[in-house]
Amino acid sequence: MRAGVFLKIAILSDFHIGYERFREDALRQATEAMEVASRETDLMVIAGDVFDYRHPKPEIIIEAATLFKKISSQKFAARVIGFEGRGNCYTEAPIIAIPGTHERRTADETDSIDLLNLAGYLVNANQARVTVGKGSERISVFGIGGVAEERFKETIAQINPAPLEGAFNLFIFHQSVYEFLPFGENIIKLEELPKGFDLYIDGHIHSKVEAKCHGKSFLIPGSTVLTQLKEGEQEEKGFFIYDTETNNYFFRKINSRRFVMVKLDIEGLAPAEVKHMVEEEVSKITPGGTDKPIIRVVLEGRLKEGFKNIDLSLKSISDSHSGSAIVEITKSGIDSKVSKEIEELRSGMLENASIRDYGVGIFVKRLAENKYDLNVSPSVLFDLLSSEEKKETSINRALDIIFPSA
Ligand SMILES: [Mn+2]
Incomplete structure (x- = not known):
């Protein structure tokens, strides 16, 4: 002690x-x-x-x-x-x-x-x-x-x-x-x-x-x-x-803006039914204090047959609540394959890793495929090559590090 x-x-x-x-x-x-x-x-x-x-x-x-x-x-x-x-x-x-x-x-x-x-x-x-x-x-x-x-x-x-x-x-x-x-x-x-x-x-x-x-x-x-x-x-x-x-x-x-996430299953519903469902859910979450809460609504499933995502106007829902909440509606479950992949890239697989770290990962893989064996860490090289300077400057700085005597 x-x-x-x-x-x-x-x-x-x-x-x-x-x-x-x-x-x-x-x-x-x-x-x-x-x-x-x-x-x-x-x-x-x-x-x-x-x-x-x-x-x-x-x-x-x-x-x-x-x-x-x-x-x-x-x-x-x-x-x-x-x-x-x-x-x-x-x-x-x-x-x-x-x-x-x-x-x-x-x-x-x-x-x-x-x-x-x-x-x-x-x-x-x-x-x-x-x-x-x-x-x-x-x-x-x-x-x-x-x-x-x-x-x-x-x-x-x-x-x-x-x-x-x-x-x-x-x-x-x-x-x-x-x-x-x-x-x-x-x-x-x-x-x-x-x-x-x-x-x-x-x-x-x-x-x-x-x-x-x-x-x-x-x-x-x-x-x-x-x-x-x-x-x-x-x-x-x-x-x-x-x-x-x-x-x-x-x-x-500390006092921080409230955040609520709601997941809704919309499988087989028509756009009007989805809108009604979202309206109801958002209205249930009453604002806490003076701050507008951030409400993220995630829609999962596919719309009723015959309807396309474009038939579902989500902006009007966010707009109608803009006085009392910040509403973000994600259609990750019903969007096209591509946007789902982008969403996963952003929030799932990457979690807290930055896009840069993801980029370094791909860079390191490519270097390994090309049998990279220089005595310089790939991430140092990545940082040098991706720095916001002129192309020539970053290439020359990279060469200086790879070949220090030159
Ligand atoms: Mn951080």
Whole structure:
């Protein structure tokens, strides 16, 4: 049993500031989460995807910077007292973050989390250890920012994250974990995470997860904003508060827009009957508070013989409820084969993997078919070739890495 002052840690993730579809929700819910966290805890750790875009527009950077500036300028009893690893530390404010998949750029390039770090609004713990002190109590946060799934294990081996003696040690990262997203052999398993830490924190997955890793708590707080309109996202949004004295934690809810998903079987019904059914279901879900809920209606089955999907006008249903709810109607079950496949690609098979990760997968497969054997990771090559620079520049940079002496 350690004597000391003890700390309360806020564990947050996936704000997705700038998310186009629910941009106001993203900022408002991130703001509430950070304000509550700064009142009720000693330090906050954010497990990636602060931004929704790799190259956020200036107005989005300003939205985020304004929020982080405000929070970081508050008085904190705990402060950052040590930093070692990639980059530098420019603030004592105990707001620690890593970049996620949405901020990630080509290896060694700076990202938008580096920008907030440089401004002194947070501490970027990507491939670094940040030590926070309050009285005699020490918290050490070791972070690894999001990397392509197939590179995560080698990144751990290279960086070799180790706990700090005499401190309460956190390991924070932003990847898929096989136990929760078993979508490939590249994806890390809980037992493969570095040993010796007191608490494991992951981002990336947008619904909350509570598990064990090497006998300690493993927590994913989920996103603070709705992004995927999937069944698992109907839970309330928020973050975890972890107490180092008791090793207990709880989920601290925030006010977030309600999301309800309804599946309807329309097999053999005429369009007018489907409309009536949808109207009835949507009317049952009364708005909670002042916010309009998001209602996603998924229609499954085929229309009555003789009718085509085009006979089913769904826009009028969304329009007629636009005053009290945001209604999205998906015809995944009755649409043509192609759009069903696209829908599955978006929400099923890809789950939390980005389209980029999917692209890398195809790229790696093609390279293997062509007996690729260069000493450069395929995902590094992919990032270089797909960067938004001029074609010649990215090809030359790729050649420089493949043939360093040239
Ligand atoms: Mn995310």
